[in-house]
Amino acid sequence: MDLDFNKEQEMLRKSVAEFLSKECPFDDVRELEDSEKGYSPALWKKMAQLGWMEACFPETYGGYGESFFDIIIIMEEIGKKAYPSPFFSTVVLCGQTILEAGSEKQKKDLLGKIAAGKLIMALAQQEVDASFEPADVSMPAELSGDQYVLNGTKMFVQDANVADKLIVAARSSEGVTLFLVDAKDPGISCRKLNTIGKDNICRVDFKDVKVSKDDLIGDDGKGVDILEKMSQRAVVAKCAEMVGGAQESLEMTVSYSKQREQYGTPIGGFQIMQHYMADMKIAYETCANYLYQVAWMVDEGKATVLATSALKAEVSRQYKFITEKGVQIHGGIGTTREFNIGLFYRRAKAFEYVLGDADYHTEKIAQAAGM
Amino acid sequence: MDLDFNKEQEMLRKSVAEFLSKECPFDDVRELEDSEKGYSPALWKKMAQLGWMEACFPETYGGYGESFFDIIIIMEEIGKKAYPSPFFSTVVLCGQTILEAGSEKQKKDLLGKIAAGKLIMALAQQEVDASFEPADVSMPAELSGDQYVLNGTKMFVQDANVADKLIVAARSSEGVTLFLVDAKDPGISCRKLNTIGKDNICRVDFKDVKVSKDDLIGDDGKGVDILEKMSQRAVVAKCAEMVGGAQESLEMTVSYSKQREQYGTPIGGFQIMQHYMADMKIAYETCANYLYQVAWMVDEGKATVLATSALKAEVSRQYKFITEKGVQIHGGIGTTREFNIGLFYRRAKAFEYVLGDADYHTEKIAQAAGM
Amino acid sequence: MDFSLTAEEQAFEKELEVFFEAEMKNAPPEFAGGLEGIYANEEGNNFHKYMAKRLGEKGWIAHAWPKQYGGMEATIMEQMIFDEVRGRYGAPGIDAFGVGMFAPTLLVGATEEQKERLLPPIAKGEVFYCQGWSEPDAGSDLASVTTLAIRDGDHFIVNGQKTWTTGGHYSDHMFLLARTDSDSKRGKGLSVFNVDMSLPGIEVRPLLYMDGNHIYNEVYFKDVKLPAYDLIGEEGKGWDLTRQTMNFERSGQGAYAGMRVIVDELIGYMKNTKRGGKSLADDPINRKKIAQLIIDCEMGTTLGYKIGWYQSKNDAMNIIWSASSSKLLATELAQRLSQYATEIMGSYGQMEDDPEAPMGGHMANLYQFCKGMTIYAGTNEIQRNLIAWVGLGLPRLKFKP
């Protein structure tokens, strides 16, 4: 057992942290949130140049790494800085799906471009009924000659508005299947929704969008399996972002409480504030520890549904708890757009919906426990 | 609107309170809990002499009152003193059932005896599967000539061990039906269970117990309706006992916290203790207010399932909360048999099970709200 | 013990229902209600002001005031009925600051001239107020305000900064707490003023809420010349007056009625919505959440009656802790409501104002705005302290600096 990060990992963390602190301070985050694109193409290029995306894929496919912990570290730092970018959509949701199930050609082509910062992707799974279950995908993909034709609506597709390509889960005669689609296809229309996370969540409509048989990701009808396997990794990566945000929220709150005085004393001296912050610390520390353990399990191929679902359910709950108390301790200033704790309060809620909310994962745990 | 009790009610409250303080201090409560009978026959007689039971029934049937608030006041005071007696089983569960559905003869006979303190009764509804739903009663009552024959097991029958008569819910060919049974019938065996409330909860087995057709309470097959109507009143009465206990728990805790010193200051001065107690006070006050409102609704014939279920669900939750924090604030001494807060901590749990727990009533609320 | 309404009260309730039913048809589409509804945009604020005028015509703004100031001397019970029905319809029109806080302050502490001058415009729904209390370094610890108002003949010259000035950008007047003795400390040397917001030297700057809405403001005073006749109460005795106003601030009736309506709206949404082929209304976890919200609304409503009862008996001590309790219950219920609603809606719960958002996206906004509620008007921590001190008589420890 060795519960420290190694030197290379610490270096990666430091470089990501320094880059984001310098290149995207919180004021820029707010600006990006309010922008139509919701991210900075210039910074995206720099991230690629620094090798962040390369770190996430094996050498064969244009990367140089394969340790899942590198993704965890990058996501944690992204979380700390509340940094908006299509990294999670592109590298994790789509990248891991391709890595899991893509053909050699797709891997070389797509992952190579992602690694080089030249391809942004988005995953379209949820539909109008908002079910998180991959098996509930019902949008039809009808075989017509050599092509599949997609018709229908996908909801809550993050970064569809800025993606070059989409992976779309749709139902063929064989079952749920994943299709690689050009985001600029004229049959596709995309509308960015107004969400609490201000984070490029889109509705995407498909009208007679044609997909060649070569553009299936994985076998026809195998979409549910692929998505579930990908989810194991993606859930952990998203939780890393949340845990990073929780850490930053805790730290900024503790620091504010030491400096802010009321009644002639720092508010962090009041017992009720101390108890709030003690609980916040416990929440953060237990989530972080468990995150690393589950990430290790994923890396070792030992991940279980119970563990990833327990992680997502608890991190969702505790991130909300930490940011809620964080705002409360900040007082009025914490509720404003210009103060940073609010960025995290909003993200805690937004991220709850990514890859299944607490009730969804809670039920998965019960199933995994044999009930 | 008039949210005060009237003079007569205040007098009744005072007389009940004084009687219990004098006749059954907490040390005696502990003794009664450990005794086989679980109550004091001598005090039962005195209660009758003081007219407590008479206060609960109309004049026609041997009483002198009919205000539901008199029952509420008596139950509140019983709750405050953690007083163990078969009052709830006899006067409320069975008394109200008879009042609701008994024949004139049964009312005159049975209620008169109850009012005179000469009859103790118990209601047998739940069965081995522990369902709270009257409609789930499955113990058979087979018609054989002029008689019904009862066979089976009833669980969690409070005071069956000291009752003279039982009202037994069993299933005839017409549906769930209520039977009046002599508790000393040789076909009946009763075993007192070891429970957290130390409160005469029994298992009762019936073997070929014969009941004459005259001893039905209400019509054949109408048991579910009768029990549900009775429950409206009985739930409120039990909640009154719980609210009384909550009040006493709050008061003894506040008073202890003012007097107990640690670190050179009364522990009630520490902010976290103050916040616990503020929440306890809100919990008690809101429960008490709502209790009176629902009691008024019952008295006016306006009671709804939503209101009584909301009351029981919330009072169950808050009584547990108040006593849990009450013990915590007392510290070690609060966990002992000799200190009084523990009596209430145990009762809060025991009473949760009476006439449906929080989950049961929560579901009833959802139904009543049209879901 | 009697919770019934008299025949007159029932008739009044009916009259109000008819009135609000009709008037709410004039609301802008997807009107949000609450502070966000009336201050975040012009349509909402216009509707607020329109409704205030209508209420003023009916005499319902100043319902319980003495007749000489435009009131109708209604009973507390009638006022409660008004609050409850208004809450049920989510109707604006009552200025929380002018009507809810400053008018009672005037009734308690103003001169006859001031009452006659200032109260009737409020009663008619023609003048709107904001609150000039908090400063960057004086939040919960309000007694440490530093804004100065220094007497200069028959004027006071004001310099300083106020913050969290809810609705300041739509207000005609402010009631200001400022230090009239520059050598004074804490509660001493403070005074209360009626301030015309159009005076030269006053600058109102938006302070955006975390969701981007403009509700709050910062208000800067630079050599603002206040006429001395707008000093309310005695010079230097403003702290006592303000502490009374704090209690006016904390009743919050009508909130429960409003939330109960939202719960019903949510139930309707659930019954009409399927996820994974199953009705949201059939999910036992959802049902449990709804039941708890209903319980909370029920408990809060009854507590509201009790506060009214205490008010009708002028039972000051009980009013304080019970009003604090109601502030806690209502604001924590708002948190729970927005939490549960946004959970029940699943991914739709993250949608703010958007054509596809369920319930107008108000629940995602409330999820954010409710965080302000547990902070403003006395943080919930302060309220719990108050309940402990006033309601339970627990000792107030002093700290060594």
Add this chain to the structure above:
Amino acid sequence: MDFSLTAEEQAFEKELEVFFEAEMKNAPPEFAGGLEGIYANEEGNNFHKYMAKRLGEKGWIAHAWPKQYGGMEATIMEQMIFDEVRGRYGAPGIDAFGVGMFAPTLLVGATEEQKERLLPPIAKGEVFYCQGWSEPDAGSDLASVTTLAIRDGDHFIVNGQKTWTTGGHYSDHMFLLARTDSDSKRGKGLSVFNVDMSLPGIEVRPLLYMDGNHIYNEVYFKDVKLPAYDLIGEEGKGWDLTRQTMNFERSGQGAYAGMRVIVDELIGYMKNTKRGGKSLADDPINRKKIAQLIIDCEMGTTLGYKIGWYQSKNDAMNIIWSASSSKLLATELAQRLSQYATEIMGSYGQMEDDPEAPMGGHMANLYQFCKGMTIYAGTNEIQRNLIAWVGLGLPRLKFKP
């Protein structure tokens, strides 16, 4: 970052599983585990002492101690594995007071002679301790103990009263905190002693738990003559030594493993039980409760590893707050577990020891006993204070008297 066990560690885990699997067959019927299991009755205590002896033979009691005192110098990791497996089997045999608190104190603060005399019997599982800390007026505020131990030649004469003496009625020795300087105040003038409970003048009186079980005791000292060689550490420096012991007290590994097993037992019960014709295991509300318990066990277990990691690096500051955190998590999980279990069982949840009680009625007992857990060994309020002060560096305010 590596959570794996080495081959040796895995083999050790296996060995322990085989051992406990076999030994637990000797447990009395419906053995409850925990403090109630080993102190509430003679059968349980006999089994505890039998198991201690077996563990002593294996060398597992003193696993991590230096070899000269009967230890095996095992790693922290091996100790954690031991705690976890023992917890999983709910096995007794480790004296929480002698092994868990007093032995580490001796290792830190005793003379060579004392270590050689006192440690080996503990290591062999032959001598059992109780804790002589709390007094009626010194609970959380332990520094205010008043029991006196006044030097008289080569003895100390002890007078006073201790309380909450868990297992005092089954203990051979006590480690006592007493005041050796009658003029001293608070942390000064306190000393630690090893006390033979059979000395004349010591009286142990039962202090029944709320469920009627006999776990705690009051211990009265009347002119008890302690030999001076049983003074541990320097005279008058007992407070520093005790504060270190507090940290030994607060690790609580193994608790999560034990509770995880109870959760599985509960799941088994639910799958085999129907209510109103439906399996308890199919009820979504029940499923949610179980899931939350599993989450809590998972989180706690991983925190346990982290504490072990800090211990292995002698990272004192992190050990303090993380051990406090673990005490909070474990005790509040015990509350939640007993709460949920007694809810899921419905009316059966109220049954204590009874032939018809599910899971031996232990959940109704735990529902009561868990209240002690959040109080003893440093109340949960004190633990949260500690986390704030030590873990977050928040200021410690002083009160004016």
